[in-house]
Every structure is written in structure tokens, then in C-alpha cells.
Amino acid sequence: MGDKPVWEPIGSSFIQHYYQLFGNDRTQLSAVYIDASCLTWEGQQFQGKAAIVEKLSSLPFQKIQHSLMVQDHQPIPDSFIISMVVGQLKADEDPIMGFHQMFLLKNIQVAWVCTDDMFRLALHNFG
Amino acid sequence: MRDVHKDQQLRHTPYSIRCDRRMKWHSEDEICITTWRNRKPPGRKMRQNTQDGYTRNWFKVTIPYGIKYDKSWLMNSIQSHCSAPFTPVDFHYIRNRACFFVQDATTASVLKDVSYKICDDENRKICIFVNHSTAPYSVKNKLKPGQMEMLKLTMNKRYNVSQQALDLQNLRFDPDLMGRDIDIILNRRNCMAATLKIIERNFPELLSLNLCNNKLYQLDGLSDIIEKAPKVKTLNLSKNKLESAWELGKVKGLKLEELWLEGNPLCSTFSDQSAYVSAIRDCFPKLLRLDGRELSAPMIVDIDSSEIMKPCKENFTGSETLKHLVLQFLQQYYSIYDSGDRQGLPRCLPDEACFSLAIPFDAEDSAPNSLRKYFEDSRNMKTLKDPHLKGELLRHTKRDIVDSLSALPKTQHDLSSILVDMWCQTEWMLCFSVNGVFKEVEGQSQGSVLAFTRTFIATPGGSSSLCIVNDELFVRDASPQETQSAFSIPVSTLSSSSEPSLSQEQQEMVQAFSAQSGMKLEWSQKCLQDNEWNYTRAGQVFTMLQTEGKIPAEAFKQIS
Numbered sequence: 001m002g003d004k005p006v007w008e009p010i011g012s013s014f015i016q017h018y019y020q021l022f023g024n025d026r027t028q029l030s031a032v033y034i035d036a037s038c039l040t041w042e043g044q045q046f047q048g049k050a051a052i053v054e055k056l057s058s059l060p061f062q063k064i065q066h067s068l069m070v071q072d073h074q075p076i077p078d079s080f081i082i083s084m085v086v087g088q089l090k091a092d093e094d095p096i097m098g099f100h101q102m103f104l105l106k107n108i109q110v111a112w113v114c115t116d117d118m119f120r121l122a123l124h125n126f127g
Numbered sequence: 128m129r130d131v132h133k134d135q136q137l138r139h140t141p142y143s144i145r146c147d148r149r150m151k152w153h154s155e156d157e158i159c160i161t162t163w164r165n166r167k168p169p170g171r172k173m174r175q176n177t178q179d180g181y182t183r184n185w186f187k188v189t190i191p192y193g194i195k196y197d198k199s200w201l202m203n204s205i206q207s208h209c210s211a212p213f214t215p216v217d218f219h220y221i222r223n224r225a226c227f228f229v230q231d232a233t234t235a236s237v238l239k240d241v242s243y244k245i246c247d248d249e250n251r252k253i254c255i256f257v258n259h260s261t262a263p264y265s266v267k268n269k270l271k272p273g274q275m276e277m278l279k280l281t282m283n284k285r286y287n288v289s290q291q292a293l294d295l296q297n298l299r300f301d302p303d304l305m306g307r308d309i310d311i312i313l314n315r316r317n318c319m320a321a322t323l324k325i326i327e328r329n330f331p332e333l334l335s336l337n338l339c340n341n342k343l344y345q346l347d348g349l350s351d352i353i354e355k356a357p358k359v360k361t362l363n364l365s366k367n368k369l370e371s372a373w374e375l376g377k378v379k380g381l382k383l384e385e386l387w388l389e390g391n392p393l394c395s396t397f398s399d400q401s402a403y404v405s406a407i408r409d410c411f412p413k414l415l416r417l418d419g420r421e422l423s424a425p426m427i428v429d430i431d432s433s434e435i436m437k438p439c440k441e442n443f444t445g446s447e448t449l450k451h452l453v454l455q456f457l458q459q460y461y462s463i464y465d466s467g468d469r470q471g472l473p474r475c476l477p478d479e480a481c482f483s484l485a486i487p488f489d490a491e492d493s494a495p496n497s498l499r500k501y502f503e504d505s506r507n508m509k510t511l512k513d514p515h516l517k518g519e520l521l522r523h524t525k526r527d528i529v530d531s532l533s534a535l536p537k538t539q540h541d542l543s544s545i546l547v548d549m550w551c552q553t554e555w556m557l558c559f560s561v562n563g564v565f566k567e568v569e570g571q572s573q574g575s576v577l578a579f580t581r582t583f584i585a586t587p588g589g590s591s592s593l594c595i596v597n598d599e600l601f602v603r604d605a606s607p608q609e610t611q612s613a614f615s616i617p618v619s620t621l622s623s624s625s626e627p628s629l630s631q632e633q634q635e636m637v638q639a640f641s642a643q644s645g646m647k648l649e650w651s652q653k654c655l656q657d658n659e660w661n662y663t664r665a666g667q668v669f670t671m672l673q674t675e676g677k678i679p680a681e682a683f684k685q686i687s
């Protein structure tokens with residue numbers, strides 16, 4: 001941990017990539033998950049790349065915009081990274097809502113994939 | 128690489144393996160094993176001759192750098208790779224190595240095969256050397272049956288049946304033993320082994336053991352007590368010669384509730400009393416009393432963590448045991464966190480852990496008062512550009528983490544309203560996020576309610592507790608709904624209980640009236656209702672009452 005904090009650029013670029021995909025075409029998110037991945041969406045769990053992409057694609061909105069306010073990244077032993085994102089989102093014409101998402105990233109061969117993902121909407125809009 | 132053969136106990140016999148380089152050793156070794164197998168000894172079992180102890184059947188197993196590993200972890204790991212159970216004899220640490228003895232050739236060759244099969248925490252493979260050896264010290268110098276009998280009688284005299292306590296203080300100078308010229312020096316492996324053997328046979332339910340004043344300078348021999356008398360809860364090691372708290376690690380498999388250590392050189396190695404207590408408690412998390420003094424409530428979790436850390440694909444939502452473990456951990460964690468003294472938290476932290484926090488404001492002045500105190504520590508990678516500060520704010524040593532947590536404002540968490548998401552479980556790691564609210568209990572923002580989301584990444588800690596390797600905290604102002612529902616704060620309203628719902632038009636009237644009069648919505652509504660929803664009349668009544676000063680100040684909207 002004393003050397004360059006590589007987890008920061010990795011985390012940041014993953015997050016940027018993730019929300020870009022999410023906003024443009026959610027079905028493409030299968031690239032960031034693997035078969036062993038698990039998504040916890042508002043307390044419900046979905047396991048495996050296919051189930052996760054199905055859940056995300058089936059969310060009831062066409063258009064979604066994310067605005068990220070806070071990001072933090074920490075390294076975990078055994079080459080994992082945990083990334084935290086807090087921000088606001090607007091789905092279709094709904095009011096803006098806050099959200100909080102955590103990603104657990106792992107290095108598989110040369111790429112970084114998300115092995116675990118947790119999403120929660122905030123009760124109200126903050127900031 | 129240390130030359131194992133410098134060790135005195137290895138004698139040069141025709142069967143020993145003599146070489147300095149690993150590769151050569153392995154190949155010679157293989158030849159040797161083949162030879163043994165072909166040699167097949169005659170029908171008798173490989174029992175050693177207790178009188179002279181010099182047989183070809185003992186093997187010394189050495190793990191270089193074994194000093195890094197906890198004895199039970201190491202032995203369990205090795206055992207799990209062996210097809211048949213074996214009994215390690217005289218396990219001890221010497222310099223950087225861990226060593227023990229085994230008795231038969233089959234076990235020896237199985238153990239040799241385990242070399243490089245076990246991975247430690249740092250993903251390094253553990254190397255195991257096995258050499259022929261003379262019998263271990265405790266076997267070579269085994270007490271004669273007559274001596275054992277006398278020792279047993281002496282110990283019986285020192286045993287208190289009602290308390291299941293054995294008092295072995297100053298055992299060497301016990302008159303009965305001295306009278307018969309029996310020298311029970313507990314530092315010596317053979318004496319300690321004999322004592323433990325008697326305890327195992329005669330006092331297996333032992334609860335309390337007093338080893339005060341026996342000049343003990345190491346606890347390698349005592350470490351076997353974990354198997355022989357696992358129920359011991361009270362241990363007195365006072366007035367011995369233990370130089371470092373590291374020795375205690377050798378007996379940390381005992382679930383001690385009371386420990387005496389005063390009078391040992393190790394006591395003066397600590398800067399202060401709390402560092403001493405903290406170090407001892409790291410070893411024995413369930414400890415209630417140290418040197419006769421009661422300790423504050425321990426952080427204990429009563430579930431065997433080895434059971435729950437399994438990759439459970441079937442019941443992925445988390446077993447009940449896990450949920451229980453996490454909730455129990457959170458209760459204990461927050462009781463210390465809210466207690467005003469966060470110095471008790473180190474017990475759940477490894478030496479290298481991570482902590483950082485963030486708030487959703489990037490400039491100190493844009494942050495509301497309640498969050499100002501967190502601003503200094505806030506690490507928002509989106510906006511924080513200073514690399515030095517980025518590094519600083521990611522706390523990564525136990526000391527740093529505890530210091531920064533202790534500097535955060537004093538809190539009171541509302542544990543009844545927390546929402547916990549357990550979102551990742553692997554064999555060795557558990558991630559869970561806690562969403563909830565807490566109150567500031569002192570200082571300028573006293574009483575303000577803040578909301579948080581805190582993500583913990585935990586690994587099984589020693590003695591069935593959780594060890595937090597990562598901790599990420601996000602703090603924000605709580606919303607009015609969150610503030611109201613937390614801590615069960617009652618909300619006073621003016622509206623009566625049987626309120627008919629308002630029509631769209633009526634709602635619009637209330638909004639307009641409120642905007643014009645400056646009164647809060649409830650008050651505006653009441654005024655309109657009292658005047659049968661006649662807007663003009665309500666307005667006149669309002670103006671009249673206001674001039675007369677009959678409307679209380681609380682009716683009006685606060686200027687925010």
C-alpha cells in the first residue's frame with residue numbers, strides 16, 4: 001500500500017465506464033460482470049451475469065441520467081478494490097433522487113470486473 | 128536460508144539426509160523414502176523405546192519462518208492436508224522457525240509431501256522440512272513412573288475440587304517433591320508435558336490453573352493445554368519471567384476470562400496501562416479480569432466463524448447465523464463507538480486496514496454546520512486533487528484509524544432503525560453496508576441528526592469475532608422524514624385526527640393563503656376551515672386577528 005495508489009485511477013475509470021454504459025445502453029453492462037458476480041439491488045439479490053443484466057434491463061425507465069457527487073476507493077487485501085459512489089439520478093421524467101452504490105472490483109487477467117454490486121436509493125434528494 | 132542441520136539434535140546416522148541445497152535434498156530424499164518402503168520393518172509397531180529414546184523412528188519437522196504463524200492455524204492447515212491424523216510432539220518456536228516431532232515414517236513422508244501445498248495469508252507457500260531426529264526432549268527425559276505417581280499425588284493435594292482449580296505455584300519447591308528429589312522445573316519440556324498429561328487424565332474439566340512463581344520464560348510447553356484442558360478460564364502466570372506478550376499467543380486458544388500477568392518483565396514493555404490491556408485483550412478477546420481488575424465490556428461474538436465463512440451459493444441471501452453475527456457485531460461496535468472512548472475499537476482491526484469517509488460537500492462553507500466537522504476528513508476522489516491529501520485521508524494503519532475515529536464528533540447511533548445489506552460473501556470475506564441515522568451528542572451541533580451509510584469489509588477474526596479490514600463511511604444531513612422517524616421523535620401538528628382529505632381546490636387555497644399570510648400550511652388550513660373555505664372572509668379574519676396580536680408566532684413560517 002505504500003506505492004502508488006493504483007486503486008484510485010482503476011476505480012475512477014471503472015465508475016466512469018459503468019455509468020456511461022448504464023446511461024447509453026444497459027444491456028451492455030454484461031461486460032463488467034462475471035458469472036460469479038452478485039448484485040444487491042435495493043435489498044434483492046441477483047446472481048450471475050445473466051440475471052444481473054436481466055434485472056438492470058428490466059428496470060422501468062427508458063432514459064436515465066446519473067450525476068456523481070462523491071466517489072471513494074479503497075484497496076482490499078488480495079487485489080480487490082472497493083468503490084463507493086454517491087450521486088443523483090433522474091429516470092425519464094421522474095423527480096431527481098439520490099442514490100448510493102458500492103462496487104467490489106477484482107482483477108481477472110488484465111481486466112477489472114465487478115464481482116459484487118450494491119445499489120440503494122436514498123430516501124430523499126441530498127446535497 | 129538457514130541450515131537446519133546446525134541444530135544439535137540431528138545426529139548423523141546412516142539414514143539422515145545431508146545436504147545444503149534444497150534441490151539436492153529433495154532428490155536424495157525421494158531415494159530415501161523408497162528405501163524405507165522397501166525395507167518394511169518386521170511386524171512390530173513403531174513404538175519408541177522409552178528408556179533410551181534413541182531410535183530411528185523420530186522425525187523432526189521444521190517450518191522455516193514458522194514464527195509468523197499461529198500454532199493452531201498452522202497445525203490445522205497441515206493436518207487438513209494429511210490423510211491420517213498425527214500427533215505433534217514438543218511443538219516449539221526457535222528463532223524464526225517452528226518445529227515439532229512426529230513418530231513414524233509414514234507420517235513423516237506424508238508431512239514432507241505437504242510442503243509447498245499450504246498458502247499463507249500473503250499467498251506464500253509454506254515449506255516443510257522433515258529430517259530424521261533423535262527423540263524429542265520430553266520423550267528422552269520422560270519422567271519415570273515413580274516420579275509421575277508422586278507428581279500426581281502432589282497435584283492432587285493442590286487441587287481444589289469445588290472450584291476445579293489447580294494451584295501449581297512454586298511447584299519446584301513443593302516439600303513432597305523435594306523430599307523425594309524430584310525436580311519439577313516447569314520450564315523444561317518434560318516436566319511441563321508430564322504435568323499436562325496428569326491434568327489431562329485426572330483434571331480434564333479444569334477451570335483454573337495457577338502457575339505463579341515458576342520462573343517460566345516461555346510458554347511453548349504450556350501451549351498443549353489447549354487440547355488437554357480446554358475449559359480453563361482462569362490462568363495465573365504472575366511472577367514468572369515472560370519477556371514479551373508474544374508468548375501469550377502460544378496459549379491464545381484458551382477462552383480465558385481471567386488472567387494474571389503482573390510481575391513478569393513483559394508488563395513493563397508497554398507505554399501505559401491501556402496499551403497493556405489492549406494488547407492482552409487482542410489475544411484473549413473474552414477476558415473479563417486482568418491482574419485482578421475488572422475490564423470494560425468485551426467485544427465478543429459467540430459464533431464459530433469458521434462455520435459461517437463458506438461460499439454459500441444456495442442460500443445466497445445470507446444464512447441466519449451470518450445475519451446474527453453481523454448484527455451482534457454492529458451492536459458491540461456501536462456501543463464502543465458511541466461510548467465516548469473509541470480506543471476500544473482496535474480489537475476488531477488488523478494492523479493494516481483501511482478507513483476513509485466522505486461527505487457530499489466539497490467546500491467547507493457550502494457544508495451545513497452539522498457536517499463541518501467531517502469536512503476535514505472527507506475524501507471525495509471526484510474533486511480532491513491533491514495527491515498528498517488523498518493519501519493522508521485514506522487511513523491505513525490501526526493506529527491512524529483509531530486516532531481519526533477518535534477525533535470524529537461524539538455520536539449516538541439509532542440501532543433500531545438501521546438497514547443492513549450483506550452484499551458479498553466469500554470464504555474469507557464478508558461485505559455489509561449499514562444505512563442509518565445518528566445524533567450528535569455534544570458541541571455546537573448537538574442534537575442534529577445525520578444520516579450515514581457505512582460499508583464494512585470483514586474477515587474472520589481471532590476467537591470468533593469479526594476483523595474489519597475496510598471501512599468506508601458516508602455522512603450526510605438527515606432528511607426531515609429520517610429525523611422524525613429516528614429516535615422516535617414525536618411530531619406535533621395542529622390538524623385534528625379525523626381530518627377529511629382536502630379537494631384539489633381546497634389544497635390550492637391553502638397554498639395560496641399560506642403564501643399570502645405567511646402562516647404555515649396547517650394554520651392556513653385551519654383558518655380557511657374555520658371560515659368555511661371562504662377565502663376572502665378568512666383573509667379578513669386573519670388580518671384582524673393579526674392586528675390584535677392574537678396569532679402566536681409559531682403559526683408563521685420560519686425564515687430559513
